[in-house]
Amino acid sequence: MNKDSGCSGPATHQSLTVDEARRIILDTVRPAGGWERVALRSALGRVLAEDIVAPCNVPAHDNSAMDGYAVRADDLATDAEARLQVVGTAFAGRGFSGIVGKGQAVRIMTGGVMPLGADTIVVQEVVRTEGERIVVPGGIRRGQNVRRAGEDLAEGAVAIARGKLMGPPELGLAASLGLAEVTVARRLRVAFFSTGDELASIGRPLAPGEVYDSNRYTLHGALNRAGCELVDMGVIPDRQDALETAFRNAAACADVVLTTGGVSVGEADFIRELMQRLGEVSFWKIDIKPGRPMAFGRIGKTWMFGLPGNPVAVMVTYYQFVLDALLKISGLDPLPERPLMSLVCTAPIRKLAGRREYLRGRLYAEDGAWKVRPASTQGSGILRSMSEANCFIVLDENRDDVVAGDSVQVQLFDGLV
Numbered sequence: 140m141n142k143d144s145g146c147s148g149p150a151t152h153q154s155l156t157v158d159e160a161r162r163i164i165l166d167t168v169r170p171a172g173g174w175e176r177v178a179l180r181s182a183l184g185r186v187l188a189e190d191i192v193a194p195c196n197v198p199a200h201d202n203s204a205m206d207g208y209a210v211r212a213d214d215l216a217t218d219a220e221a222r223l224q225v226v227g228t229a230f231a232g233r234g235f236s237g238i239v240g241k242g243q244a245v246r247i248m249t250g251g252v253m254p255l256g257a258d259t260i261v262v263q264e265v266v267r268t269e270g271e272r273i274v275v276p277g278g279i280r281r282g283q284n285v286r287r288a289g290e291d292l293a294e295g296a297v298a299i300a301r302g303k304l305m306g307p308p309e310l311g312l313a314a315s316l317g318l319a320e321v322t323v324a325r326r327l328r329v330a331f332f333s334t335g336d337e338l339a340s341i342g343r344p345l346a347p348g349e350v351y352d353s354n355r356y357t358l359h360g361a362l363n364r365a366g367c368e369l370v371d372m373g374v375i376p377d378r379q380d381a382l383e384t385a386f387r388n389a390a391a392c393a394d395v396v397l398t399t400g401g402v403s404v405g406e407a408d409f410i411r412e413l414m415q416r417l418g419e420v421s422f423w424k425i426d427i428k429p430g431r432p433m434a435f436g437r438i439g440k441t442w443m444f445g446l447p448g449n450p451v452a453v454m455v456t457y458y459q460f461v462l463d464a465l466l467k468i469s470g471l472d473p474l475p476e477r478p479l480m481s482l483v484c485t486a487p488i489r490k491l492a493g494r495r496e497y498l499r500g501r502l503y504a505e506d507g508a509w510k511v512r513p514a515s516t517q518g519s520g521i522l523r524s525m526s527e528a529n530c531f532i533v534l535d536e537n538r539d540d541v542v543a544g545d546s547v548q549v550q551l552f553d554g555l556v
Contacts, residue, residue, distance in 0.1 A: 157426065160460060171327060171394045174189075179314060179318060179321060180310070184306075185305050192295060192297055193298045194294065196292065196293060197290075197316065198286055200252045202285075203286070204260065206263050207284065212281035218277045223272060226240075229251035230248050235254040244275075247260065258285070259282055291315070299312060301470075302471055326366060326367060327468055329394065329397060330397070332398055333375070334374070334375050335352075353450050354400070357450065358399070362465075394468060395442045395464075395465060402445040402446065402447060411445060418443065423435075428496045430452040433446055433456045433460065450522040482510055483511070484512065484545055485543055488547075493536060495536050498532040500512065511530065515527075
């Protein structure tokens with residue numbers, strides 16, 4: 140491994156823990172750079188490339204948080220009623236042009252600009268009317284129900300920081316500042332292909348010994364959700380010349396390359412060898428089930444992930460290692476938390492200590508409490524188990540068998556898939 144390669148970590152023959160592998164990946168990858176200006180509505184799901192600084196106060200004026208009456212707190216009693224003369228009305232967008240004087244009040248609607256002289260809003264529900272006067276009970280606090288200018292955002296403050304993912308609240312926040320366009324990081328370009336002579340493309344009958352290639356379709360969905368620009372290179376046969384050409388072409392056009400299959404140590408498994416010959420490999424074995432053979436490295440400036448071939452192992456390794464790497468390369472900062480919940484498991488699970496296992500599980504409610512049970516099938520080639528599940532049951536390296544009623548750690552699919 141070259142010292143200036145940007146990849147770091149232990150020798151490639153070592154088997155890493157899940158945490159070690161994640162740390163190496165996330166300590167190694169760097170944002171790809173590049174930005175573009177887009178219309179605000181097109182910024183949904185994009186990473187902000189520069190701070191958005193508030194050009195004005197939001198709200199721009201002190202205003203009413205409730206329908207009621209704008210009054211002077213000095214006219215109110217702490218323990219007795221006060222009678223005030225109503226001298227006008229303030230609507231949202233059409234204020235009261237006068238000044239609230241001693242013993243006066245202005246009818247005001249939610250969002251209406253606070254009239255000059257007033258400093259407190261009394262909600263209409265507590266007020267009693269007597270002709271053109273109102274009777275206000277005692278105990279109203281000064282400044283009650285008033286939204287101050289700049290309370291949401293002060294002029295000159297950072298409204299949305301660089302590196303933030305633009306979600307619905309961020310779109311609304313930018314709109315509240317009057318911004319029609321924002322600067323976002325360019326989309327990552329990700330090339331991906333499957334390897335294997337046994338793989339057939341959908342749309343034609345299977346020959347003896349063939350299976351349909353599902354991995355490119357799960358990755359297509361996952362990468363689309365991650366906001367990437369996709370380069371689907373199809374199925375590459377298990378030949379070194381074809382794979383080398385695919386690697387070179389992918390590295391020349393993409394920020395990241397994902398492959399599935401051919402990363403183990405079989406006679407037709409060439410991925411790790413080619414990655415190492417064309418670039419560098421940081422590691423290729425992880426103490427995880429499913430997904431033990433997974434290579435990480437780079438060719439030139441392009442990051443490479445050699446994922447396993449079994450469909451469930453592809454999804455597990457993508458969500459546990461690749462997704463956050465893509466987000467970091469996209470410029471997202473900070474990365475999202477991946478919380479684990481502790482729940483009662485209602486079925487036994489067989490496990491040997493020594494590696495972390497990600498079982499497909501089903502979270503469900505029973506007797507007012509959330510519980511989890513493993514999916515009926517757990518084979519790394521049974522993609523149906525991912526479709527039927529809604530969470531991973533995460534059993535750490537030191538855990539052995541689980542007895543029904545034990546607590547286990549659960550990672551929800553929501554936010555991942």
